[in-house]
Amino acid sequence: MKNYTGKTVWIIGASSGIGHALAQELHNRGATLILSARDDAALSRLNGILDGRHKVIAFDVTDQDKFSEAFKAVGTIDSVIYLAATYTPGKIADIKAADVEKTMSINLEGALTLLRHVIPHYRAQGFGQIALCGSVAGYRGLPGGQPYSATKAAIISIAESLRAEVADDNIDVRLISPGFVRTPMTDKNDFAMPMIIDPPAAARAIADGLVGRRFEIHFPKKFTFLMKLLRILPYPFYFRLMRGIKR
Incomplete structure (x- = not known):
């Protein structure tokens, strides 16, 4: 997909935060949206x-039938972007089972x-793009957000493996890895969030990335590259650093 003109994009998680801003950005770039x-x-x-x-299609992603x-x-689509997410901060022993289940x-x-x-739909129509939203919180285990970080680590793994799995089916798989973005989810945090950006900036990065060539769309770059360095730290150094910042 080289541009959005004449393209139909399904945004799941469009009611607030990044999804809301992305809908406005893609609308301005000529996309037809679901x-x-x-x-x-x-x-x-x-x-x-x-x-x-x-088109508006409201439903609960946790309800299989819905x-x-x-x-x-939905019908024929060129791209689907999965941004639906929830987050409950806190130490693992204090998080309620219901919140863990909801996050998963x-x-x-x-x-x-x-x-x-x-995937079967795209294989039948012969093309399509899938964008899954991970997070830099999924790069490595971070104190205070284990269920969220675990699901985002899983999304990263799924996107990586899926990219290889459907490589011959003309299905374009992308991974979105945001840093801190000012949304109702990050409003729950009680700590300083370095290099936090607003949703419109995140939306522009995603919109540019989906018509680019790179598998991973990560932003803001200064922060995400630092997190990538954290990802490759040997365990002794990583655990020493985590002990220093744990809440």
């Missing part, structure tokens, strides 16, 4: 901002449900 999230009213308001010319119904209503269901199982639907 806007999905649980909040139908928020999606309808967003569509109103975007001249009301896009996901199937939503997919049937939305961040990971929802993405896998999407893949089970969209």
